[in-house]
Amino acid sequence: MPEIPRRRVLGGTAGLAFALAGWGASGGRANELGVADSIVTSTAELEATFRNLSPGETVLITGENAPYRTTGWLDIDVDDVTVVGPGVRTLIKPAADANVGGFRIGHHRHCENVTIRGIGFDGNPEEQNIFTKLCHGIIVRDAENVTISGNYVTRTHPYHEHSTGGSGISAERESRNVRILGNRIEDIGDRGIQVGGTRVVVSGNTVTNGLDRSISCDIWRRGRHRQGKHIAVVGNVLGNNREGSLIGLGGDKTQGNGGYVLIANNLGFGHHKSFFHLGFDGTTHAVRIADNVSAQEKRDDYSGISLDIAHANHITAVDNDLYGYGGRGINVTDGITDFVVARNRIRNVASDGIRIDGAEDGIVSRNTISGTGRTGIMLADARFVTVEGNRLSDLDRIGLVAAGGETNHELLNNRIRNYAAGKGHEAGMLVRSEGNLVRRNRIYRSGGPAIVEGDGADNCYDGNWSDVRGPWHVSSPTSRVRNNTPAFDVHRGVAVDELGHATVKFEKPYAQRPKLTFGRVGGGIRGVEYRTAKNGDFDGVRLTTNAPNSKLDLFVESV
Known part of the structure; x- marks a missing residue:
C-alpha cells in the first residue's frame, strides 16, 4: 500500500475542494496554516489514512476519483481529528460484499474533538449481505465533543429494516456533547438520525424518504430503548417516512429518568404517522414540544402529537401547528401526569382535536381547534385537568366532552361555535362525570343545546353564556346551576x-x-x-x- 504523504500544501483541485467544503471560513487549523495533513485522492489512500490516523490530524477527501469503494469501516479513535470532503454526494460507497457502513468515531477507544464535514455516503445496499446489520453512515460511540455537519447520507444497509437497518447518523449511548448540524439524509435504510447519547444537538438537518423515524431520541438495542439525555432537536425539515413518526422518543427501562428533551421549530410534511410520538414502555420526564409545524398529506389513523408512553411527567406541547391528520390533533393517554397542552393550532383532523384519555394533573389552554371529524376536546377518564380559554369551531360533533366517574376538572372560559354540523342532537358541551367546575364558557347557537349533563353529578355550572334556545340541560340533584345567561330554572x-x-x-x-x-x-x-x-x-x-x-x-x- 502506498505511503500517504503528510502535510501536503493545498493547491489546484484539492484546494478548490477544500474551499467548497466551507472549511476556510471556520477559523480552524487548516485555515490558519493553509494546509491539510492528509489529502485523499484514491480508495487506497483513504483506507490507509484511517488505519494510521494521528491525534490532531486534518484529512481532506477530495472528489477527484469518487466514489471511493471502501472495503472496511473508516474508524476515528484518536483525538482532535477533522475530516473534510467536497460535498460530493457519492464520495464514499462501500464495495460489493464489503458489508460495512461509513465512519465510526470512538469505536475501539474513547476519543474527543472530532469533526466530519462535507462527506457524501451511499450505503450501496443492493450489493451487501442481508445478514449484516446496522451499517450506518456515521456512528458516534465512545466519543465526546463531536461535530457532524454538512454531510449527505443515503441508502444505508440493511435497507428498509426496522431496528437493525442502516440509519444515517447514530449518536450511541456513550457519546457526549455531539452536534449534528445541517446534514442531508434521504432514502434511508432505517432511521434518519438517532440519538442515545448525552447532550446532543440535532439542528438544521433535512431528512426525507426514510423507513422509520426521521429523528429518534432513542436507539433500539437488543429489543430495548436506549434513550438520549438532554437532547435538542431544533429547526429540522422532515418528511415522507413510510412506517414511522417524524420525531420519536421511547421510554427508558435501563437508565431511569432520560434527562430533558426539546423538540422545537421543526417542519414536518408528507406521508408519516405522527409528527411526534412519545411511546412504548418505560419512563421519561421533561419533554417540551414547541413551535413546530406539520401537515400529514396522506391521511393515516395517527395523531399529530401522540403521548402514549407507560410513564411520563412534566410534558409540554405548546405553540404547534398541526394540519390534516387522520387521527387526533394531540393525544395524551393514561401514563402521563403533570402536562401542558397550550396555544396549539389544530385544523382539519379526522377525529378529536385534543383527546386526554386517563392522564392526570394537566392544563389544556388557549388552543385553537377547527374542522374536526369528531369532538373538539375530549376528556375521557382523565383527572384534575384545567381546560381554559380554548376556541373550538366547525366541529362535526360535540365541542367539549368530560366523561368518566369523578374527574374534578375545571372547564373555564372556552368559546364554542359551529358544533354538531348536521347533527342537531349533539351539544356544545357534554358533562358525563362528577365534581367538575364549568364556569364562564360562551357557547354560540349551533346544532344543539349549549350544555348537557349526561350521567354526571356534583358539578357546578356558573356564569356560562349562550344564545341557544333552551341551552342548559342539567339533571343531577347534586349539581349546582347559578348566574348563567339565560338563567336556569x-x-x-x-x-x-x-x-x-x-x-x-x-x-x-x-x-x-x-x-x-x-x-x-x-x-x-x-x-x-x-x-x-x-x-x-x-x-x-x-x-x-x-x-x-x-x-x-x-x-x-x-x-
Missing part, C-alpha cells in the same frame, strides 16, 4: 288560580332545598310548600299568594 308568568295557588315543577331535582326568589309576586306570597320525589329530592313547589287569578315570576337557585 326560571319560570315567568306562572298562572295563579282562583284560590291563589300556583304549582311549579323545577327544571331539575335538587338534593338540597333550593333558594327561591320572585319577580312579580301575585300580591305577596303567603305559603311555600316544597314537593319531593320518592328519593327525597326537591322537584317542585306549591305556592299560595294573596292575589287569585294573577301572575308571578319564580327564580330557582341552587344552594
Whole structure:
C-alpha cells in the first residue's frame, strides 16, 4: 500500500475542494496554516489514512476519483481529528460484499474533538449481505465533543429494516456533547438520525424518504430503548417516512429518568404517522414540544402529537401547528401526569382535536381547534385537568366532552361555535362525570343545546353564556346551576288560580332545598310548600299568594 504523504500544501483541485467544503471560513487549523495533513485522492489512500490516523490530524477527501469503494469501516479513535470532503454526494460507497457502513468515531477507544464535514455516503445496499446489520453512515460511540455537519447520507444497509437497518447518523449511548448540524439524509435504510447519547444537538438537518423515524431520541438495542439525555432537536425539515413518526422518543427501562428533551421549530410534511410520538414502555420526564409545524398529506389513523408512553411527567406541547391528520390533533393517554397542552393550532383532523384519555394533573389552554371529524376536546377518564380559554369551531360533533366517574376538572372560559354540523342532537358541551367546575364558557347557537349533563353529578355550572334556545340541560340533584345567561330554572308568568295557588315543577331535582326568589309576586306570597320525589329530592313547589287569578315570576337557585 502506498505511503500517504503528510502535510501536503493545498493547491489546484484539492484546494478548490477544500474551499467548497466551507472549511476556510471556520477559523480552524487548516485555515490558519493553509494546509491539510492528509489529502485523499484514491480508495487506497483513504483506507490507509484511517488505519494510521494521528491525534490532531486534518484529512481532506477530495472528489477527484469518487466514489471511493471502501472495503472496511473508516474508524476515528484518536483525538482532535477533522475530516473534510467536497460535498460530493457519492464520495464514499462501500464495495460489493464489503458489508460495512461509513465512519465510526470512538469505536475501539474513547476519543474527543472530532469533526466530519462535507462527506457524501451511499450505503450501496443492493450489493451487501442481508445478514449484516446496522451499517450506518456515521456512528458516534465512545466519543465526546463531536461535530457532524454538512454531510449527505443515503441508502444505508440493511435497507428498509426496522431496528437493525442502516440509519444515517447514530449518536450511541456513550457519546457526549455531539452536534449534528445541517446534514442531508434521504432514502434511508432505517432511521434518519438517532440519538442515545448525552447532550446532543440535532439542528438544521433535512431528512426525507426514510423507513422509520426521521429523528429518534432513542436507539433500539437488543429489543430495548436506549434513550438520549438532554437532547435538542431544533429547526429540522422532515418528511415522507413510510412506517414511522417524524420525531420519536421511547421510554427508558435501563437508565431511569432520560434527562430533558426539546423538540422545537421543526417542519414536518408528507406521508408519516405522527409528527411526534412519545411511546412504548418505560419512563421519561421533561419533554417540551414547541413551535413546530406539520401537515400529514396522506391521511393515516395517527395523531399529530401522540403521548402514549407507560410513564411520563412534566410534558409540554405548546405553540404547534398541526394540519390534516387522520387521527387526533394531540393525544395524551393514561401514563402521563403533570402536562401542558397550550396555544396549539389544530385544523382539519379526522377525529378529536385534543383527546386526554386517563392522564392526570394537566392544563389544556388557549388552543385553537377547527374542522374536526369528531369532538373538539375530549376528556375521557382523565383527572384534575384545567381546560381554559380554548376556541373550538366547525366541529362535526360535540365541542367539549368530560366523561368518566369523578374527574374534578375545571372547564373555564372556552368559546364554542359551529358544533354538531348536521347533527342537531349533539351539544356544545357534554358533562358525563362528577365534581367538575364549568364556569364562564360562551357557547354560540349551533346544532344543539349549549350544555348537557349526561350521567354526571356534583358539578357546578356558573356564569356560562349562550344564545341557544333552551341551552342548559342539567339533571343531577347534586349539581349546582347559578348566574348563567339565560338563567336556569326560571319560570315567568306562572298562572295563579282562583284560590291563589300556583304549582311549579323545577327544571331539575335538587338534593338540597333550593333558594327561591320572585319577580312579580301575585300580591305577596303567603305559603311555600316544597314537593319531593320518592328519593327525597326537591322537584317542585306549591305556592299560595294573596292575589287569585294573577301572575308571578319564580327564580330557582341552587344552594
